[in-house]
Amino acid sequence: MLDVKGISKSFGAGSTAKEVLSGLSLSVADGEFVSLIGPSGSGKSTLFSLIGGLQTPSSGRIAVGGEDITGKTGHIAYMPQQASLLPWRTVSGNIELALRIAGHGDKASIKATAQKWLEAVGLGEYCNAYPHVLSGGMAQRVSFLRALLSPQPLMLLDEPFGALDALTRLQMQQWLLSIWEKHRRSVLLITHSIEEALQLSDRVLVLSASPGTIVDEIIVPFERPRREDLWTDNRWSELKGRIYNGLQGAGGGV
Amino acid sequence: MGNKKNSSWSAIWPPAAVLAALLLFWQSAVSLGWVQAWRIPAPIAVVQEAIAIWPRLMMHAGYTLQLTLIGFGGGAAAGFVLAALLHLLPGVRRGVYPLFVLSQNVPIVILGPIMTMLFGYGLLPKVLLVIMVCFFPVVVAMLSGLSHADPALRHYLQMIGAGKWTLFWRLELPGSLVHLFSGLKIAVSYSVVSAVFAELLAPKNGLGGFMVLSSRGFMPERSFAAALLIIIVSLLLFGLIVWCERFVVKWRPKAEGGSSHA
Numbered sequence: 001m002l003d004v005k006g007i008s009k010s011f012g013a014g015s016t017a018k019e020v021l022s023g024l025s026l027s028v029a030d031g032e033f034v035s036l037i038g039p040s041g042s043g044k045s046t047l048f049s050l051i052g053g054l055q056t057p058s059s060g061r062i063a064v065g066g067e068d069i070t071g072k073t074g075h076i077a078y079m080p081q082q083a084s085l086l087p088w089r090t091v092s093g094n095i096e097l098a099l100r101i102a103g104h105g106d107k108a109s110i111k112a113t114a115q116k117w118l119e120a121v122g123l124g125e126y127c128n129a130y131p132h133v134l135s136g137g138m139a140q141r142v143s144f145l146r147a148l149l150s151p152q153p154l155m156l157l158d159e160p161f162g163a164l165d166a167l168t169r170l171q172m173q174q175w176l177l178s179i180w181e182k183h184r185r186s187v188l189l190i191t192h193s194i195e196e197a198l199q200l201s202d203r204v205l206v207l208s209a210s211p212g213t214i215v216d217e218i219i220v221p222f223e224r225p226r227r228e229d230l231w232t233d234n235r236w237s238e239l240k241g242r243i244y245n246g247l248q249g250a251g252g253g254v
Numbered sequence: 255m256g257n258k259k260n261s262s263w264s265a266i267w268p269p270a271a272v273l274a275a276l277l278l279f280w281q282s283a284v285s286l287g288w289v290q291a292w293r294i295p296a297p298i299a300v301v302q303e304a305i306a307i308w309p310r311l312m313m314h315a316g317y318t319l320q321l322t323l324i325g326f327g328g329g330a331a332a333g334f335v336l337a338a339l340l341h342l343l344p345g346v347r348r349g350v351y352p353l354f355v356l357s358q359n360v361p362i363v364i365l366g367p368i369m370t371m372l373f374g375y376g377l378l379p380k381v382l383l384v385i386m387v388c389f390f391p392v393v394v395a396m397l398s399g400l401s402h403a404d405p406a407l408r409h410y411l412q413m414i415g416a417g418k419w420t421l422f423w424r425l426e427l428p429g430s431l432v433h434l435f436s437g438l439k440i441a442v443s444y445s446v447v448s449a450v451f452a453e454l455l456a457p458k459n460g461l462g463g464f465m466v467l468s469s470r471g472f473m474p475e476r477s478f479a480a481a482l483l484i485i486i487v488s489l490l491l492f493g494l495i496v497w498c499e500r501f502v503v504k505w506r507p508k509a510e511g512g513s514s515h516a
Contacts, residue, residue: 048413049413052412052413053415054409054412054413073412073413073414073415073416074414074415075415076413076414077414078410078413078414080406080409080410080413082406084406084407084409084410086407086424086425086428087505087506088428088429088431088503088505089505097424098414101411101414101415101416101420101424102414102415130504130505132505132506150414152414156413
């Protein structure tokens with residue numbers, strides 16, 4: 001699905017140039033959930049800007065579904081850390097706008113889709129409300145739906161629950177899993193949380209600090225649908241330890 | 255609900271009481287002969303005079319309102335369009351915008367006599383003056399709104415593939431409406447002042463002209479009645495803009511909307 005091949009990115013030029021990513025390669029298969037975990041300054045945000053096409057890499061190629069998208073925008077569905085709902089559009093209107101920017105032409109059908117899904121996740125009564133009435137968790141649910149319903153096959157989730165309190169965060173992870181396991185999409189998730197990465201993903205990639213490069217890859221062995229009490233599994237703490245050590249070796253705390 | 259009513263009442267009565275006390279003091283000052291009535295007329299006399307010449311006052315108020323609305327509408331529309339153009343053409347903006355800011359330091363009303371010299375005593379020079387006065391606050395507020403779009407929203411929209419036009423229509427323009435209205439509120443107050451000033455230059459029609467002719471003719475009650483009406487027109491137009499803002503910018507939380515012009 002997603003193929004990132006030998007991406008390097010430097011900012012500045014000459015002796016002051018700073019290499020943020022160095023020869024990074026990764027891939028996400030169809031319907032696979034991959035997490036990217038790394039210390040601050042490992043170039044995670046830069047990587048997302050590159051995949052999103054907002055910046056072009058100094059070298060290397062990015063392809064989605066076999067098509068080269070290096071430096072091209074509009075090929076991914078995106079869920080940022082802040083819900084980023086337009087305050088002047090209703091909850092449903094925000095979802096509809098994302099689908100229209102993605103090239104959906106049929107207004108009536110996207111409206112019906114948005115409303116059907118909002119009802120399905122228990123936000124039906126907020127369809128025509130403005131986003132300021134939503135709680136942080138509700139806003140992130142809308143933001144996730146907006147990305148899920150977008151027609152692009154690859155979803156980039158950029159620390160989607162980073163700004164939520166611990167309890168809401170756990171609930172949101174379960175909620176996201178319950179939807180994603182029924183409606184599988186290719187997902188690349190950036191996170192700071194080892195538990196979140198293990199709970200959600202099929203594979204975890206550990207990134208080193210600047211310049212960012214992949215130092216470890218963990219295939220998460222837990223069967224799907226995932227149990228809520230994975231931490232009772234012996235392998236949980238073993239994998240947690242392995243990722244933790246990887247991050248320590250990668251230079252700096254989480 | 256009841257609570258809200260109470261709080262708005264408690265906000266209204268103190269200034270209302272002070273105003274009533276001032277009017278009472280003014281009335282007694284004239285009635286008791288502390289000041290001569292030909293110098294400062296009593297409030298009751300002003301109201302009586304206003305009722306007596308009501309049709310003429312209304313005719314002049316009509317002229318002033320017409321001039322204000324044409325000038326304000328023209329100035330606001332020109333300001334809106336120019337702000338959008340300058341925003342979409344950053345190169346032009348870099349050349350033109352500093353000059354706009356500089357020109358704001360020139361009190362536009364001093365151009366009044368020049369406009370009269372160039373365009374005579376008709377409606378045109380007056381309208382042009384009001385347009386020029388209203389134009390600047392709208393351009394400045396709107397441009398600031400357009401260029402201060404939320405960076406997180408911009409980043410999100412760019413990531414999902416929004417181009418320059420989509421960003422303008424979906425993000426920058428709706429996001430600048432709050433700024434636009436703060437510019438419009440300034441402009442509408444200016445528009446009444448500048449319309450009255452323009453009428454002073456050619457005092458044939460309008461409240462400004464009526465006021466200056468009345469004071470020259472030693473009819474202070476009429477001058478005060480005209481002044482009172484100018485204040486009322488100004489407040490009404492300001493209220494109209496606030497009302498429009500509530501209607502257009504309806505996505506904001508109630509608490510914010512209530513204190514928007516505080």
